[in-house]
Amino acid sequence: MEWETVIGLEVHVQLATKSKIFSGASTRFGAEPNTQACAIDLAMPGTLPVANEKAFRYAVMFGLATHAEIGQRSVFERKNYFYPDLPKGYQTTQLDEPIVGPGSVEIVLDDGTTKSIRIHHAHLEEDAGKSLHEDFHGMSGIDLNRAGTPLIEIVSEPDMSNAQEAVAYAKKLHSIVTSLGICDGEMSQGSMRFDVNISVRMKGEEALGTRTETKNLNSFKFMEEAIALEVERQIDILEAGGVITQETRLYNGDTKTARSMRSKEDANDYRYFPCPDLLPVILDDDYIDSIRAQLPELPDARQQRFISEYQLSEYDAAILSDNTQTAIFFEQAVVICQDAKLTANWIMGELSARLNAEEKNITDSPISPEQLANLIERIKDNTISSKMAKEVFNALWQREDKYGSVDAIIKAKGLKQVSDSSALEAMVDEVIANNEAQINNYRNATPDKRPKMLGYFVGQIMKASKGQANPKIINEILLKKLNQLINNT
Amino acid sequence: MHHQTIAELVTGLRNKAFSSTELTQHYLARILTLDSQFNSYITISEEQALADAKKADERLAKGNAGDLCGIPIAHKDLFCTKGIRTSCASKMLDNFIPPYSATIVENCANAGAVTLGKTNMDEFAMGSSNESSFYGPTKNPWNTDCVPGGSSGGSAAAVAAQLAVAATGSDTGGSIRQPASFCGLTGLKPSYGRVSRWGMVAYASSLDQAGPITHTAEDAAIMMNTMASFDSKDSTSVNKSVPDYTKTLNDSLNGLRIGIPDEYFQEGLDQEVATLIQAALAEYKKLGATLHSVSLPHTHLAVPAYYVIAPAEASTNLSRFDGVRYGHRCDNPRDVIDLYKRSREQGFGEEVKHRILIGTYALSVGYYDAYYRKAQQVRRLIKQDFIEAFKSVDVIAGPVTPTPAFSLGAKTKDPVSMYLEDIYTLPTNLAGLCGISIPCGMSGNKPVGLQLTGHYFDEARLLNVAHQFQQHTDHHTKTAPVNSLTKPLILSNT
Numbered sequence: 001m002e003w004e005t006v007i008g009l010e011v012h013v014q015l016a017t018k019s020k021i022f023s024g025a026s027t028r029f030g031a032e033p034n035t036q037a038c039a040i041d042l043a044m045p046g047t048l049p050v051a052n053e054k055a056f057r058y059a060v061m062f063g064l065a066t067h068a069e070i071g072q073r074s075v076f077e078r079k080n081y082f083y084p085d086l087p088k089g090y091q092t093t094q095l096d097e098p099i100v101g102p103g104s105v106e107i108v109l110d111d112g113t114t115k116s117i118r119i120h121h122a123h124l125e126e127d128a129g130k131s132l133h134e135d136f137h138g139m140s141g142i143d144l145n146r147a148g149t150p151l152i153e154i155v156s157e158p159d160m161s162n163a164q165e166a167v168a169y170a171k172k173l174h175s176i177v178t179s180l181g182i183c184d185g186e187m188s189q190g191s192m193r194f195d196v197n198i199s200v201r202m203k204g205e206e207a208l209g210t211r212t213e214t215k216n217l218n219s220f221k222f223m224e225e226a227i228a229l230e231v232e233r234q235i236d237i238l239e240a241g242g243v244i245t246q247e248t249r250l251y252n253g254d255t256k257t258a259r260s261m262r263s264k265e266d267a268n269d270y271r272y273f274p275c276p277d278l279l280p281v282i283l284d285d286d287y288i289d290s291i292r293a294q295l296p297e298l299p300d301a302r303q304q305r306f307i308s309e310y311q312l313s314e315y316d317a318a319i320l321s322d323n324t325q326t327a328i329f330f331e332q333a334v335v336i337c338q339d340a341k342l343t344a345n346w347i348m349g350e351l352s353a354r355l356n357a358e359e360k361n362i363t364d365s366p367i368s369p370e371q372l373a374n375l376i377e378r379i380k381d382n383t384i385s386s387k388m389a390k391e392v393f394n395a396l397w398q399r400e401d402k403y404g405s406v407d408a409i410i411k412a413k414g415l416k417q418v419s420d421s422s423a424l425e426a427m428v429d430e431v432i433a434n435n436e437a438q439i440n441n442y443r444n445a446t447p448d449k450r451p452k453m454l455g456y457f458v459g460q461i462m463k464a465s466k467g468q469a470n471p472k473i474i475n476e477i478l479l480k481k482l483n484q485l486i487n488n489t
Numbered sequence: 490m491h492h493q494t495i496a497e498l499v500t501g502l503r504n505k506a507f508s509s510t511e512l513t514q515h516y517l518a519r520i521l522t523l524d525s526q527f528n529s530y531i532t533i534s535e536e537q538a539l540a541d542a543k544k545a546d547e548r549l550a551k552g553n554a555g556d557l558c559g560i561p562i563a564h565k566d567l568f569c570t571k572g573i574r575t576s577c578a579s580k581m582l583d584n585f586i587p588p589y590s591a592t593i594v595e596n597c598a599n600a601g602a603v604t605l606g607k608t609n610m611d612e613f614a615m616g617s618s619n620e621s622s623f624y625g626p627t628k629n630p631w632n633t634d635c636v637p638g639g640s641s642g643g644s645a646a647a648v649a650a651q652l653a654v655a656a657t658g659s660d661t662g663g664s665i666r667q668p669a670s671f672c673g674l675t676g677l678k679p680s681y682g683r684v685s686r687w688g689m690v691a692y693a694s695s696l697d698q699a700g701p702i703t704h705t706a707e708d709a710a711i712m713m714n715t716m717a718s719f720d721s722k723d724s725t726s727v728n729k730s731v732p733d734y735t736k737t738l739n740d741s742l743n744g745l746r747i748g749i750p751d752e753y754f755q756e757g758l759d760q761e762v763a764t765l766i767q768a769a770l771a772e773y774k775k776l777g778a779t780l781h782s783v784s785l786p787h788t789h790l791a792v793p794a795y796y797v798i799a800p801a802e803a804s805t806n807l808s809r810f811d812g813v814r815y816g817h818r819c820d821n822p823r824d825v826i827d828l829y830k831r832s833r834e835q836g837f838g839e840e841v842k843h844r845i846l847i848g849t850y851a852l853s854v855g856y857y858d859a860y861y862r863k864a865q866q867v868r869r870l871i872k873q874d875f876i877e878a879f880k881s882v883d884v885i886a887g888p889v890t891p892t893p894a895f896s897l898g899a900k901t902k903d904p905v906s907m908y909l910e911d912i913y914t915l916p917t918n919l920a921g922l923c924g925i926s927i928p929c930g931m932s933g934n935k936p937v938g939l940q941l942t943g944h945y946f947d948e949a950r951l952l953n954v955a956h957q958f959q960q961h962t963d964h965h966t967k968t969a970p971v972n973s974l975t976k977p978l979i980l981s982n983t
Binding site: 078090277 | 567568569575577582585587588589591686687688689690691693694695721722723724725801802804805808809810811813814815825829849852853854857861
């Protein structure tokens, strides 16, 4: 039997507002528990919510970036359920009249083709607090710092048919919200969380299979693993003649296992109704237009610009434009060194590798765009070789020079490349004189074998120059001299 | 001193006939000696009151004090008062001391008013008789066998017994006007959005509105000048400037068009009450007003609509009382569900549980359309009725309640007859309009009130219409026969 997977995503994105969606308390991450929860967040009696305009603005920005209809009338509802980290006993969210209506985003598939993923809607809501089940001796602790943090929940149509597409879609959303500056994108801090709805059906079947929802995945990797696991589980059940139970599941990224959290029968009746403390919000055209006018450049547009403005390949442009901070880093460096290709290579190569290895964001890079540009300038003017550049890069990364000057490091390490031809010619002559046997071999070799043999001589010269000879120039001189030698005999 | 109105006390304070401290001590002494008969206060904030009075006296001496400066008032116990217990007459909040004050409490404090204490009420403002209080029922100072009305019954009883010159109340379905009527007082429910709800513990958010209970319309105007404000902390507060309500009190009523809704004078209305209302209307004719029959055809739907909408909102407003962060918590909970169940079971009284159940039911899947949505449609029709009526009249007059104050215990076993108490007052809340109750005579030894309903944000006119009536009648000057010889609160030999 051939099976087909159908995936839909609900993505929770924490909005990067300074204060909460209905109170003035700070949304900063990592504070001592309950130090950023005011009377409103604690649901003290008599307190009332006042909506944060920034949250609306950010949600509208997202809507405009995904070609969505903006809900001009936006209504908050109460979703009622009891939970210790939900202080009011209801979550203020949107249901029938969300702020962002149907939209779509494009993703690029492995074969290079693009696919449009439809977004059903996106709505504004408040985050809950956190229940902490460790360190309390059989009891639970409640931290309400996160309670009231603004979220948009982005609900896709079931348009994805495998984990790769789901991840591409999630990454695209990540790229959009960070480009817009409406989310810090810090997955490890829960700034973006995914609920994945998965069902399988036989190929060609119209009707959707029974779906399960795997909740609260907070990394692309876990999402990919969870989908693979769940698809396999469902297919196994169906092939064994079983049926899928509609249920909510939890994936454990450490053990790579998932378990059922609750089935549909246990589902709450949330008793939604419009929140009487918050009036419907009407967004007029002027408001929406003013946001549209200030919309920052989006990843797709930026990619096109990088191709046309910097003559980057589609691949390089895609990688550099995807993340706003990377794009900014790239452009800041290029302005100085005027070499887009080299800058792209360094960012996508050495810099990315180091950042990844240390799990750092580009904004935390110890090397500034200016330093990288200076480094590239020194490569271009032959002051240092690429190999030396890596050494300088290392020194910069380790902050060996307290001023962080590329030139100072080159000088301190004595890395200056020898490009002076007369000095290099002398070195070449010496190596030719001292390696008679190798020269004879070279001479006797067929021309197609010779380039490979050249490396030996270059290596000898580099050794003699303690690595400071400019390999490019050595190559030229060496070839010239060897050709003379051969031709003269 | 306690026979005087705010307006009169203001003169006394200005003329240094007495100080605010003397006045406050006088009221505190009255409360301590007399309130055991009425149970109108839950908390007496003696220390705070004397500190307030001292400050007020300093301001008065400097000569930069407003009308409310130094005036001793009481707050209904659902307005949060920083540092003073705010119980909502519920065991659930018996231990709750808010770290903040309601905006109206703050407005009054900034004006220099003295807070004598917190008045009794129906638990979480759910009731029409003040009998659902965790602290025991309040008794009507006119006749202690009768209820003072509710839910602001403690405020009304305190003012009627002259244990405060004025008090704040809240009105969700008649909770200011009905007790004012039962206690021979003036009670104003402002238009929805006129007075901030910040710090007022919510019963039904879309209906709740705070207002004053006073002896006269003039006092209500003085109170409203301070209570009313736009408040950015309340999203439903309306950003509309507050007029000086005392300025228009003496405007002539010549040509005033008073609407008389046929539906308010049908079956169920006590004959004696009807007669007193008719007499009041005749008085208005003498003052130059004209009377016009109007129709509010959906009046009969107000009670059922209200008793879906208010409990629905209440059922979720009261979810926060879960024993987790503040308020009553049961002993030794086994787990979180047990904590919720027993804390709420023990913390809430019968009527509150009753309404939470009704509201939860009305919002449930499968019932929402039949109840909540339908009730909201009815609400729009009721609002439309008024808008239509106000096209041809300036105010609408009628009874406040079908009967005068009833006996304690008379309706506690029959919630529906209790709910029907509010038949004439509920429509005002459902429509969001303003309404006032003023005394218009006695049925035996029980006061009867006249209700005037005004257009949106037309409080100034209501107060003017009420004040002019009081300038030409003396119903509002009658005081409850409080026995001042009651034993002072000195206590038994131990």
